[in-house]
Amino acid sequence: MSSSSSSISGSSRSSSSSSDETVVPLLSGGAGARLYSCANCRSNVADHSDVISTAFQGRNGRAYLLGGVDNVVVGPREDRHLMTGLHAVADISCAHCHELLGWKYERAYEHSQKYKEGKFVLERSKIMKDCW
Ligand SMILES: [Zn+2]
Secondary structure, rough: OOOOOOOOOOOOOOOOOOOOOOOOOOOOOOOOOOOEEEEEOEEEEEEHEEEEEEEOOOOOOOOEEEEEOOOOEEEEEEEEEEEEEEEEEEEEEHHHHHHEEEEEEEEOOOOHHHOOOOEEEEEEEHOHHHHH
C-alpha cells in the first residue's frame, strides 16, 4: 500500500453539461447518487446519470430514456410498430420481482430513430426515485 499524501487544492470540475434537461430542484442536502428503483420491490434499476431524456413517451404515459440500466432482465427481441416507426425491441423486467418495467431498443429501422439503438426505456409509473 502506498500512502501518497498529495494535497492538491482546487477541485476542477470536469462535468460538461451538454444536455439541456431541466433539473427540478428537490429536497436540498445530501447530494448523493440519485437512483431509480423498481416501484414494486425497490431494487435499484437505474442511475440518474444514465438518463438521456425524462420526457419520453411510454406505452402508458411518461417514460425515461436511458443509456444503461441495472438489475433488469432483457426479454426476447421482437419487431414492434411504435409511433415513431418499426423497431426491434425487447421487454425489460426487474431482475428481482420480474415486474415489467419498460423495453430496450435493439434496433431502429427508421434512420431518424437510430439514436435509440441500445437504449432503454423505463415507464415512469413502474419506477420510483430513491435517495433523492
Ligand atoms: Zn422489482
